[in-house]
Amino acid sequence: MSRAPQDRTSRTDAPGVPARRAALRLLDAVLRRGLALEQALAGSTQGLAPNDRGLAHAIAAETLRRLADLDALIDSATQRPLPHDAKARFALRIALAQAVGLGTPGHAAIATVLPLVDGGPRKLVHGVFGTLMRRGVHFPEVPALPDAVAERWHRNWGEAVVEAASRAIAAPPPLDLTLQRPTQIAQAVSLAPGHLRLPSGSSVPELPGYAEGDWWVQDIAASIPARLIGAGAGSALDLCAAPGGKSLQLAAAGWDVASLDISESRLARLRENSDRTGLDLRVIAADILQWQPETPAQAVLLDVPCSATGIFRRHPDVLHRVRPALIREMAELQARLLDRAAEWVQPGGVLVFSTCSLEPEEGEAQLTRFLSEHPDYAIDPARADELPVGIVPRGDGALRLLPGTLAEAGGCDGFFIVRLRRQG
Template sequence: MQRNQPRSAPDAPGVPARRAALQLLDAVLRRGLALEQALDQAAQGLPPSDRGLSYAIASEALRRLPDLDALIDGATQRPLPDDAKARFALRIALVQAMCLGTPGHAAISTVLPLVDGGPRKLVHGVFGTVTRSGATLPDPPTLPDPVAIRWHAAWGDQLIEDAELAIAAPPPLDLTLREAVDLDEAVSLLPGHARLPAGTSVTELPGFEEGKFWVQDIAASIPARLIGAGEGKALDLCAAPGGKTLQLASAGWDVTAIDVSESRLARLRENLERTGLSAKIVTADLLSWHPDEPADAVLLDAPCSATGIFRRHPDVLHRVRPSLIKEMAELQGKLLHRASSWVRPGGTLVFATCSLEPLEGEVQLERFLAHHSAFAIDPVRADELPAGVAAGADGSLRLLPGMLAEQGRLDGFFIVRLRRNA
């Protein structure tokens, strides 16, 4: 008969949240998962406060990872392997003490239980060396080298400076308004838009329960804005989580929203119910699905590397590789080709990606126009954009993180509106 295995002692207060943060960092850096994708498993069973803390620790560590690692490497005789648990524990302890206001003794005492044996002494020693030295993290943070090299080649020095400033702090909260709401501290950059300080609790705002608005970054709201108001049929492709579907429905369109993920469409269903708007929802793979008839307007916010939303999702700075960018671009090309056949003559096709990679934007457009002579760019007008933002010479729109810096910046996007002429 086997002896009963001894039960491990329960974690001390504060340790479960740090254990979840370590699992989140491991999921992003070693397994290439999105931070939010990994959250449910890493924080399983934790109360909301610990769940939120684990996410905050991991997110801030990802914002400042190159600088945290530089401090760690400067305090060790030999560099720790990138995937060493001791390095992960030190990242968590240091980012708490240096960025999140956690007292040093609490920052280190809650991560030591995550490390066994000799590395525990190493972690304690390195943490003490760094904190006693009075070292600080640079402000703004440093971009990871592979990202800086790639973006510098595409956009130059200014983009690197702007991107580093953009990741220094979580971005403000943007709302798309279905009707006017009196919101303290809100600024408006476009009709039907409100921007509030980072950390604002959405559910506590007046008008939330009545469905008067939904959360949507202003950059993400522009693709549907370019379609405008209408009464015909509109297709929202890759629709989840649904902000653009809500925009089109509130603008009068008869909307069909298609996405491959039923779980992500659940959020769209909830928002439709809350706002009282209506749309037909279809769970399907766009590579095999097709509509019964052409539509007056088709919006393809295509799957992409999501590098343009790095300030909200800093994990993309570390898990997106050139191979993924290439893979996403190939998928976008297939989807764009299929979507083009679903637009009636005279209709509108809007293509967008939340990416800072030219392969997922400018290059994609060039390839499409070379093989689809029935389509031409319908230039984005100045009155459709926030003051200070302008379309390119060809009429397409490239949004960069340095734009509207004084108003809180923009996410990175590529957007083009196309008209089918035949």
């Protein structure tokens, strides 16, 4: 059985086929090589027009959202299960994701996918797709999570969270904006001061206030760490700062902000946002484990690198490429970064620790370990007046945002957030 390829666009491809080839390369990068979808995007869509690039991304994302459902459909129409890395299975996933999920006419979905398959498997793909189309198949209302993910989250959080996560993955989430200045946008609703929420699919550059730098894109959950630091006029460090939303919040709140990140490419986006909004940031490219500030800061925000399982609604690839080994690796790195950052807070100052992960090893366990090893720190509980309505702290004042949080308003990313104050 042929395997999913790293094939390149053929000069003889008919219109529509290059975008499907790119989608195939994206899925191969995520499912076989373990790359993040966004990380693979540039290389996999090289040479495509912007519309085709967007289509390839949309097909790959829909396939990843519905992978378990797609494979169940495919397996229901084959005598023997296809290997999970077979090119025929990849091609069927792409065709069905379009026809069942994205509303592409069946004839167009299959015609643009068959050129991706050579030899005998092409007949198999055509036959299985035709069988399923004649059945009038559709996706279940609630998507199925990958078995390993559902089992892990059930063990950690219970059935209700697994059910909420399954519902959340069904469609791309809404678009959240953090406001620097009051802005009026049609169809927008506000869930907190300085926030607007728009429907999914809103074109960011075309929205009022974009060119003027009145706002930046930031999930409402991701805005909470800087909200917990609040307004100030002293020094603030934003560590692991790119792409910069939290740094912009701190600068807009009056802080003198130093934004540090190890990635030069990610800092380029931070600088673009700083230029567009007119908010002044001191940008530093450095490794936290090697860098040292000249003086301690009054406020330090550490949004650590993590498995990113909390942003699965926007990046469904994390459901398929994050394994326990990566979670352990990230947790070990986070502990080192948290200990390092703790040295840079003035007595009486605050350290806000956050992670967009749904794994306790990257949140609750980090807090427990940190407090046991740093007796000069204590939780400074989050207050209701600092938070969007509907988000409630735990009993100790830390925040755990799970699938289902703000569900009636469109949901939010998964996060663990805690404000710690260094004793004076």
